[in-house]
Amino acid sequence: MSSLNKMLGIMTLFSDQKFAWTIEEMEARLSLPRSTLYRYLRELVDAEFLTSLPEMGYTLGPKIIELESIVQRQDPLITASRPLMKELVAEFGGVAALCRNYRQKVLCVHQEQGADGFRSGYLKGQSRPLLMGSASRVIFAHLPNQMVAKLFDDHADAFRLAGLGSDIEAVRQSLKTIRQRGWDVTIGQVTSGVTGVAAPIFDGRENVAGSLSVVLRRTDLSEERLSVIADKTTFCARAITRALSDSGEEESNPNVRPGRSLSRLIPTI
Amino acid sequence: MSSLNKMLGIMTLFSDQKFAWTIEEMEARLSLPRSTLYRYLRELVDAEFLTSLPEMGYTLGPKIIELESIVQRQDPLITASRPLMKELVAEFGGVAALCRNYRQKVLCVHQEQGADGFRSGYLKGQSRPLLMGSASRVIFAHLPNQMVAKLFDDHADAFRLAGLGSDIEAVRQSLKTIRQRGWDVTIGQVTSGVTGVAAPIFDGRENVAGSLSVVLRRTDLSEERLSVIADKTTFCARAITRALSDSGEEESNPNVRPGRSLSRLIPTI
DNA sequence: CATCTATTATCGTATTGTGGTATTTAAGGC
DNA sequence: GCCTTAAATACCACAATACGATAATAGATG
Known part of the structure; x- marks a missing residue:
């Protein structure tokens, strides 16, 4: 499985049932090492697809709202x-x-x-x-x-x-x-x-x-x-x-x- | 620049001004070779972040709408x-x-x-x-x-x-x-x-x-x-x-x- | 059936991501 | 101000994996 694939796998974790994920939870679910996970998360946070909620973990970021609004308008x-x-x-x-x-x-x-x-x-x-x-x-x-x-x-x-x-x-x-x-x-x-x-x-x-x-x-x-x-x-x-x-x-x-x-x-x- | 970064760069192309991009346009804009571009696109389409509109190029996919609706509800x-x-x-x-x-x-x-x-x-x-x-x-x-x-x-x-x-x-x-x-x-x-x-x-x-x-x-x-x-x-x-x-x-x-x-x-x- | 275009497969190479570990940053408690 | 704890990053040797030129395929067209 490619790294691109693994990174996108992070984005598919979020659901109505689970809106925020901690590093530990992701580590367990995706079975990726911490350092690799952090590397992916940094990329996703920098690109604003995710955002970090202190003490609650990571959740969906502003880019999602921005892109969806483009879809709605265009x-x-x-x-x-x-x-x-x-x-x-x-x-x-x-x-x-x-x-x-x-x-x-x-x-x-x-x-x-x-x-x-x-x-x-x-x-x-x-x-x-x-x-x-x-x-x-x-x-x-x-x-x-x-x-x-x-x-x-x-x-x-x-x-x-x-x-x-x-x-x-x-x-x-x-x-x-x-x-x-x-x-x-x-x-x-x-x-x-x-x-x-x-x-x-x-x-x-x-x-x-x-x-x-x-x-x-x-x-x-x-x-x-x-x-x-x-x-x-x-x-x-x-x-x-x-x-x-x-x-x-x-x-x-x-x-x-x-x-x-x-x-x-x-x-x- | 990492490949993860380059792939996410594709997602930031879409705007109110330009809602669909052809391969040629992406190639010119991102200066990535075609084969690499296709590889990234396949990953993004498979993950439903993008979708392919025949004769119009690629545009934002269903995942964007799904994720945004999760944000709205959660x-x-x-x-x-x-x-x-x-x-x-x-x-x-x-x-x-x-x-x-x-x-x-x-x-x-x-x-x-x-x-x-x-x-x-x-x-x-x-x-x-x-x-x-x-x-x-x-x-x-x-x-x-x-x-x-x-x-x-x-x-x-x-x-x-x-x-x-x-x-x-x-x-x-x-x-x-x-x-x-x-x-x-x-x-x-x-x-x-x-x-x-x-x-x-x-x-x-x-x-x-x-x-x-x-x-x-x-x-x-x-x-x-x-x-x-x-x-x-x-x-x-x-x-x-x-x-x-x-x-x-x-x-x-x-x-x-x-x-x-x-x-x-x-x-x- | 011939043609054209979009997309995928191939594959040798070396770039680049990996993943332990160590370190830094930052917040809270004392 | 100092100590503790957790989150996040930096480091780095290693080799896995992404790269990318080229060829092959699919799929529609006329």
Whole structure:
């Protein structure tokens, strides 16, 4: 294992469960000698990724907050979505969530809260598996076939649990249904008593970039009400898709010859 | 320069001005060979600190958002302040800002907006120098004397520009005045047409941890109004100070023998 | 299928990180 | 002011490991 790897390993220690680590704890967890650990820590503290709290150990530093704020201001997906998400919660209440898929998980990258004070249990910065909850499933339904096949091979039981089917053909059919409808709804799959309605967001080509969802603390939405919410969510998601492909084309770096698809804002998987 | 250092150098490329970097641009900027650069990038992408946007280069990855959300949920300063900041903007409107000093700068780590829709020009995640704006000055006024002296030696002109005095004795007097009043106010020093009122936050002992401020889009506050705002801000800041020292004592890691001061939440400088 | 570009693998070399130990720094207690 | 304790850094011989020019591969494009 490379030293770079080991140093980055320090950054992955921090969690909601453990916000500060002492040298002793890191030494035990990472089984690195003290002097090496101190060397890594000095680098990370100098670069402001960590900061030292006397008597409490080390914790995350100011750089994390600075970089995240750059993402919030500059990420095309987030900046395009924010105003539409405010509209959604103004109309329906609850919470609007913007999710993005990175590799094999779905991360909530932004949220807007409505006036009713409801907070989703799936907060910004938290990630969920690809199969549970409408925000994840609607992304999953648009992933390449071969990736679906591979995931099914590896985690067939998870597919059954999620109610997506017990063989690959049934799964394909479930996903096709979601694709054809253009949106997805799940009730109580992430948090009991909560309904989520989600629509996919695409980049300039046909790749899923993420999903837009509306989350309400209800389980008894009427067919008509659900359809109104789903329509508006889908409409907003399409508007974001359009904004992404437009900005992608005009902002594309002129130093890069347009070889492959432009405006692909989905990270590589 | 160590390889760790060089790798972290990649992370500092990203800014509001440049959100995505291609390999060619990094190569030119960091003057590292391609193969080395790719090796670093692979590590950073694997650890999810970066992500690759095809045709656009590399940009900040999901780990940044995840780590920042941990800070927002777990940092004792932020969690203690949030409810009080909501109260402040509910009463006075404008924006409540929570700042923290790291080394020789002051970083805004949290904000709450009032109903009047005003947004400060000094957003969350952005940092300011120690001398300008009440949120910074009220922190600076409580820093150790020797640090003030050193900074004055290095940047005497900046002190004059900030109106803090042209010799060390005048500066000491200005800072003493701020300390004795218990809060600070500046008008248009950060953004023209904007008034900031700030009070210091301390950790368990006598060290400044940061500042709490109320920012209003006005320049014509009456003496009485100002004093009402300053009183309430100071009151809230003291409440936060109390919360920090309390939590610091009960949460202190039992593995660490209480040798030096407990509950010092100020990062080392 | 041919082509082009982004990314990864290879591998001999010596630079550079390693990790014991000793030392310094800094805070608190007495 | 001095002693104690812990945190953090400096030191340094050794060899592991990162380097980097080059070649190979992957993956999309047309």
